[in-house]
Amino acid sequence: MMVFISGGVRSGKSKVAEGYARKLAIPEFSLHYIATASADDDEMKQRIIHHQKRREKQPIQWATWEQPVCLDQLVGSFTKEDVVLLDCLTNWLANELFRDDSWKEEKLCFRKAAYMWETLERLAGACKALIIVSNELFCGGVPADIGTYHYMKMLGWLHQQIVAEAEVAVLVQHGLATVKKGELF
Secondary structure (H helix, E strand, C coil), X not given: CEEEEEXXXXXXXXXXXXXXXXXXXXXXXXXXXXXXXXXXXXXXXXHHHHHHHHHHCXXXXXXXXXXXXXXXXXXXXXXXXXXXXXECHHHHHHHHHHCCHHHHCHHHHHHHHHHXXXXXXXXXXXXXXXXXEEECCXXXXXXXXXXXXXXXXXXXXXXXXXXXXXXXXEEEECCEEEEEECCCC
């Protein structure tokens, strides 16, 4: 099962995703959290701490995987008894594209995006449910610089692939979840 939850920055999408994961996991399934963010600055460090504290307060224990790149290495770590939350696709894409010069050529960007899509399919096939969190970044117009343009194009392509395959797709705004495909609960 694949679930897609998107929304703007600080829209409440991670909280919604965590709640849905807990409902899917109760009573007999394990919860896993793939964290793709890197604590590169003070703001990101604070956001990571906030997410960690929220999960610590929950009655179900999360196994956390800090994996900013190469998520394909995790596929064998999960079973059909696991609910896996990937937070978030936007960080993972940035980490993959900008760790080398891939962002400079569209063909290389598509290779990275195709690798990511294949990895998502494999992750979804390995567990009970894969919940993918991503940001909605598409209201600001066409970016002027080539790196951001390629990033946005790849993110849009990934979103379309995911939503086409997902059983559930949700948009979160102001903490409120609007189901766009399937049923959330």
